Amino acid sequence: QRSYYFYWRSRFRRGFYEKTDSGYIRLLCFEIMSGTGWTDPAEGLAALGTLLARYGDQFPILRASLCLWYRDFAVLHRLRLPEFPAGADPADASSGLLNIFLCWNYRPKEELWLIL
Numbered sequence: 001q002r003s004y005y006f007y008w009r010s011r012f013r014r015g016f017y018e019k020t021d022s023g024y025i026r027l028l029c030f031e032i033m034s035g036t037g038w039t040d041p042a043e044g045l046a047a048l049g050t051l052l053a054r055y056g057d058q059f060p061i062l063r064a065s066l067c068l069w070y071r072d073f074a075v076l077h078r079l080r081l082p083e084f085p086a087g088a089d090p091a092d093a094s095s096g097l098l099n100i101f102l103c104w105n106y107r108p109k110e111e112l113w114l115i116l
Contacts, residue, residue, distance in 0.1 A: 017055075025062060029051060032048055041079055044077070045073055045079050
């Protein structure tokens, strides 16, 4: 399992998004959030965003966590979120409405309207 994880991770970092288990995605998220695999925090945020975009639909429960981690990572490193709505404050990490805006492109629209 360890050797496959390193294989999958190296392929992911080179832009090849192969089918995998949610455990490997979660482990890579933890590595990114702890500072592994990037020198500039914007690279880490981009990697989390790519994980969300490429694997979020396959793993809905993990998608919810990825949305939160993506936002938290940006807030922690004082990065501007690409999907951040005008007039919202990235420091407001507890805003439920902020979560909706941040995950808008990664969730089915019907699901979001149910939240509203």
